Amino acid sequence: MKLISWNVNGLRACLKKGFEDTVKGMDADFVCIQETKMQPGQAEVDLPEYPLQYFCSAEKKGYSGTAVFTAREPLDVQYNFGTHTDEGRGIFLEYEDFYLVNVYVPNAQPGLKRIDYRMQWEDDLRAYLAELDRKKPVILCGDMNVAHEEIDLKNPKSNRGNAGFSDQERGKMTELLGAGFTDTFRYLYPDLTGVYSWWSYRFNARKNNAGWRIDYFLVSDRLRDRIREAKIHTDILGSDHCPVELDIDL
Incomplete structure (x- = not known):
């Protein structure tokens, strides 16, 4: 089974940059999108290969938002979780043998202005994922807005303490992994350097490949032996992020 996760930084804009052809070419079972920046009906995504299209939009127009495209009908679909219901940051699909969770984690903002909310969001998500994981394995993907270790960004020293590389955010990723989840890319490539999923437009x-690896596929630890491949498609344009991929036997 192949899954793709991609922060498109505005789906309507990405559609003008070949999004549909790119997705068709990747031939995945699931395509999970973050930062759609749109409300339902604001754009039509012509992907007949993916007749099921689930959108979770923010109340604020042109902001945040997630989506999942697939041909596999889930047992259940949930949008958002807990008290975090207004920014369209999560879609939860239940299947017979696993949960698929697509999230767009809040940015802590310059000066860590939103770090308190980010920390609460992280704690609530981790608790909810633990509930799901007790029922069946979880595949979690999305823009997690954190480079976990120094190997995950080009310039760790100059970015120490900045949003996305603060001790607080890195610590929450450590807690999440410690709660029973595996970073699929690092599981396969623990020492690989210079591979990133986001680059500033500046x-x-x-x-110059001065990037950050902030887009992830995490899986329940008991799925780690089923991981076949984890890729970061640095050659695919259309956004300031590139797609990341998970191939797993399920």
Whole structure:
């Protein structure tokens, strides 16, 4: 089974940059999207290969939002979780043998202005994932808005303490992994450097590969032996993020 996760930084904009052709070419079973920045009906996604399209939109227009495209009908679909219901940051699909969770984790913002909310969101999500994990294994993907270790960004020293590389955010990722989840890319490639999923639009960051790995597939630890491949498609354009992929036997 192949899954794709991609922060498209505005689905309507990405549609104009070949999104549909890109998705068709990847031939995945699930395509999970973050930062759609749209409300239902604001754009039509022409992907007949994916007749089931689930959108979770923020109340604020042009902000946040998640989506999942698939041909596999779930047993149940849930949008958002707990008290976090207004920013469209999560879609939870239940299948017979697993849960698929697509999230767009809140950005802590410059100066860590939103760090308190980010910490609460992290704690609530981790608790909810633990509930799901007790029932059946979980596949979690999305823009997690954190580079976990120094190996996960080009310039760790100059970014220490900044949003996305603060001790608080890195600590929450450590807690999540410690709660029974595996970072699929690092499981297969523990020492691989220079592979990132996001680059700033400033300072020719992508051209210079001054990036961050902040897009992930995490799986319940008991699925780790079923991981076949984890890829980061750095060659695919259309957003300031690139798609990440998980191939897993399920």
